Amino acid sequence: MGLDDREALRVLRDAFRPDCPDLPDFPDREPTGSNELVRSFYDNWFALDTSVRDLFPPEMDSQRTAFAHALHWVYGELVAQRAEEPVAFLAQLGRDHRKYGVLPRQYETLCRALYATLRDHLSHESRHAWSDAVDDAARQSLNLITGVMSGAADHDEGPGWWDGTVSEHIRVSRDLAIVRLHLDQTLHYHPGQYVNVQVPQCPRRWRYLSPAIPSDPDGGIEFHVRAVPGGLVSSAIVTETQAGDRWRLSAPHGSLGIDREGGDVLLVAGSTGLAPLRALIMDLTRFAVNPRVHLFFGARYRCELYDLRTLWQIAAHNPWLSVSPVSDYDRDPSWAADYPDLSPPRGLHVHQIGRLPDVVTKYGGWSDRQILICGGPAMVSATRTALIAKGAPPESIQHDPLSR
Incomplete structure (x- = not known):
């Protein structure tokens, strides 16, 4: 039955269960730890095809756990007989892997090494999980996985990097x-x-x-x-x-964006999380009419609000933009004297002291805004939770994957 055999696919899915099984099932989240099967796979693949080892960094823990979680998610989708999303994910993965210089024959050796590793792992006397049905499902699913990745890479006309x-x-x-x-x-x-x-x-x-x-x-x-x-x-x-x-x-990823017809906008940037929001703001300056945009830009110290001068210049010429600087502490540390003074001229909103999620939500839940949050995972998660608690609809909040 192959790809129609849910029980056989379930065996393959469970073989890739991450070491932290309570993590949400999203392919872009990266669990911690590694697993015996995936460690054996990479050892077998590198032995079978020595050219592959040069594609990977010296330390492999992150790579192994990301691979295990991705395949666990893909097989979970196949068990549920949902093919569209995993095929799209694998195609994007194949296109993205062009930046590593992956060759078509390396997908072939990947398929062979992964099949052999699964067979040996599931045939172990303590598992006895390998069967003719599982063999058939493994062959068909691995051909699908590597075929989609290789095919997408081969047909992508843009540069690989x-x-x-x-x-x-x-x-x-x-x-x-x-x-x-x-x-x-x-x-x-x-x-x-x-x-x-x-x-x-x-x-x-x-x-x-x-x-x-x-x-x-x-x-x-x-x-x-x-x-x-x-x-x-x-x-x-x-x-x-x-x-x-x-x-x-590499090629670009992500879908963070502002709908100019979608109403007013709240932007929350922690430290260098400002970068993508700054690009969006600069892009809006091309238009004569824009929704109102309020940006909260936060950092630990005042001296780390590194781009306030640029934001001041943009706001000075674009009345739809308001900028509120925020820092955890009121005083700068002694080492700040070694770096340029980045304070902008007068004209921005009053500098506020406190945790960014607290400062943003003291004005309410901003439930009537498009909301974009960028920064460290802890700040993004805390700000999103605080806004929802204040009444912001979850569907109105955008942020990049917390683990990329």
């Missing part, structure tokens, strides 16, 4: 930097989208960043980056990047 040269690196605070590049060819994206980025200091370690300006036909692009504790890539970008570095970017 975009290379660019760093033109400016501006250290605006202790752990914040603005990086501007010039791409070899134009990258077309919608304001609010994000791209996957590889930097020369951390080869094969890709990280998502949101452009802070709309797509530039001349190839310019700008990123705002905060060094995350323990984050190799973000720390390297903030402390080591210099003009002349060559970066590689």
Whole structure:
């Protein structure tokens, strides 16, 4: 029966159950830990096809757990006999994997290694789960998975990646930097989208960043980056990047956006979460008439509100934009003296002190607004929860995946 055999597909789904089974079933969320099956798969694949190992970073824990969770979700959809969403997900995954330089034969070796690993894992004497029906379902499902990915990659006519040269690196605070590049060819994206980025200091370690300006036909692009504790890539970008570095970017992802006909807008940005919202605001300046937009821009300290001057300039010429600066603390730390004073001229709303979710919701639930939230996962989750508690409809709130 193959793909119609729900019981056989259920066996395959359960084989990929993440180590944290209580996580929501979304393919873009990344659980913690790893699992024996997936660890064995990668070992088998690398042994079968030695060229594959060079596509992955030295540390594999994150990759293994993301792979396990994605396949657990895909097989769950197949068990439910829902093919449309997983096929679309796999096709996008295949197109996105072009940036790694994946070759068609590597999909073939992936299929062979994963089939062999599943057979050995499920045939183990403590499981006895392998059967002719499971064998048939495994062969058909793996052919579907690798076939969709390979086919989508093969038929995608756009570039697999975009290379660019760093033109400016501006250290605006202790752990914040603005990086501007010039791409070899134009990258077309919608304001609010994000791209996957590889930097020369951390080869094969890709990280998502949101452009802070709309797509530039001349190839310019700008990123705002905060060094995350323990984050190799973000720390390297903030402390080591210099003009002349060559970066590689993936195709854009995400659907964050403003409907100009959808009513007034509330934007909530925490630290460098400002970047995609800034791109959206800059895009709106092209139009003579816009909905009212109120932006709350928050950080730990006043000195980390790094882009208030730009926001002041935009607001000064566009009366539909209001900007409220917010910081957790009223005083700047001593190290702020080592960096430029980024305070804007008078004209923005009064600077407010407090947690961003608390400051935003003290004005109510903003239930009549389109709401976009960008920043760290904890801030986004807290702000979304607080707004809903105040009466904001959940369907009116947009944010990027909390784990990308």
